[in-house]
Amino acid sequence: MRALRWGRADSIGLEAVLWVAAALGVLGLVPRVRAALQQDRLEVTAELPESAVPAGSSVEAPLTGTVVIEDPTGQQAALALLPDVLAVLLVVAAVGLLLRVVRSVGAGDPFPPENARRLTGLALLVGVGGVAVQVVAGVVRNELLVDVTVLGERVPVVFELSLWPLLAMLLLAFLAQVFVRGAALSADVDGLV
Amino acid sequence: MPSEQAHRVVCHLDELLLARGMTLTELAGLVGVSVVNLSVLKNDRARAVRYSTLTAICDVLGCQPGDVLSVAPPVVGR
Numbered sequence: 001m002r003a004l005r006w007g008r009a010d011s012i013g014l015e016a017v018l019w020v021a022a023a024l025g026v027l028g029l030v031p032r033v034r035a036a037l038q039q040d041r042l043e044v045t046a047e048l049p050e051s052a053v054p055a056g057s058s059v060e061a062p063l064t065g066t067v068v069i070e071d072p073t074g075q076q077a078a079l080a081l082l083p084d085v086l087a088v089l090l091v092v093a094a095v096g097l098l099l100r101v102v103r104s105v106g107a108g109d110p111f112p113p114e115n116a117r118r119l120t121g122l123a124l125l126v127g128v129g130g131v132a133v134q135v136v137a138g139v140v141r142n143e144l145l146v147d148v149t150v151l152g153e154r155v156p157v158v159f160e161l162s163l164w165p166l167l168a169m170l171l172l173a174f175l176a177q178v179f180v181r182g183a184a185l186s187a188d189v190d191g192l193v
Numbered sequence: 194m195p196s197e198q199a200h201r202v203v204c205h206l207d208e209l210l211l212a213r214g215m216t217l218t219e220l221a222g223l224v225g226v227s228v229v230n231l232s233v234l235k236n237d238r239a240r241a242v243r244y245s246t247l248t249a250i251c252d253v254l255g256c257q258p259g260d261v262l263s264v265a266p267p268v269v270g271r
Contacts, residue, residue: 191240193230 011106015099022095025088032084036077042069044080044144049153067148067155076144083137090129097122111182119179123172130165201265206235209254209261224249 048063069076097118104115138159145155210220217235221228226246233239234246247258254261 189241191233191238193226193234193239193242193246 006105008106011102014102015106018095018099018102022092025091029084029088032081036081039072039074039077042072042076042080042144043067044069044141046141046145046148046155047158048150049156051151051153062156065150067145069144069148079140079143082140083133086129086136087133090125090133093129094122094125097125111179111186113183113187116176116179116183119172119176123169123176126172127166127169130168131161134161134165135159200240201267202237203263203265204234204237204239205261205263206231206250209256213254215254220250220253223253 044067045064046067048065050062052065053059053063072080101115101118104110104112138161142157142159148155206217206220210217217231218228221231224231224246226249230239234242242262247261250261251257
């Protein structure tokens with residue numbers, strides 16, 4: 001078990017990984033922002049109407065395709081960017097909270113009351129934020145496709161919701177409770193000789 | 194559970210050390226507790242004492258727990 005003991009080097013390594021994750025998130029956004037500013041063509045993945053499936057073909061509906069919007073307006077470009085910006089903001093905020101937890105563990109004090117609050121915040125961020133990003137992405141996609149027709153039919157409105165953020169929120173909330181108990185125990189032994 | 198502020202336990206390490214001509218640092222070394230922690234105990238800032246610590250202090254000083262700790266009478270009017 002001693003080999004598994006968390007040390008200062010581990011904390012520094014994890015901090016570096018978190019910084020890289022945040023940096024990759026922000027850097028990944030740069031080309032999309034640049035494209036939005038230049039108002040390049042927009043590509044939107046959409047579910048196509050059943051009429052788009054060639055008669056007699058073996059392809060079964062729903063059929064997914066990429067709708068290209070040439071010369072999008074500034075508003076469309078900004079809309080398309082919104083879910084990604086939100087997602088990156090979430091990642092940066094989550095990394096910020098995690099970094100503080102990792103630092104306090106590295107400093108030998110894993111159970112200050114702040115860590116329980118940070119993990120509760122992280123749970124809400126992942127759960128509520130994760131669902132919000134998906135909802136925004138769905139609204140944006142449907143807004144961008146509102147005037148798009150395929151073979152004379154409107155592209156169907158589709159919302160997809162992954163439950164993974166909610167599952168992650170439950171796990172993080174459970175972990176936050178562990179830290180609440182840890183903080184209470186830590187307060188109990190504070191001043192113990 | 195009584196509140197943390199309610200305790201009136203007084204530590205007599207000062208007198209015990211003086212009587213034996215021993216310093217807190219020497220006691221800390223013999224007991225195996227840090228000087229900082231013993232200082233906390235000596236200055237009545239400790240909130241709890243492990244039985245193992247108390248046993249070690251009594252062994253080194255040749256005394257009983259009642260010689261190390263006592264409870265002061267309640268202050269009238271509070």
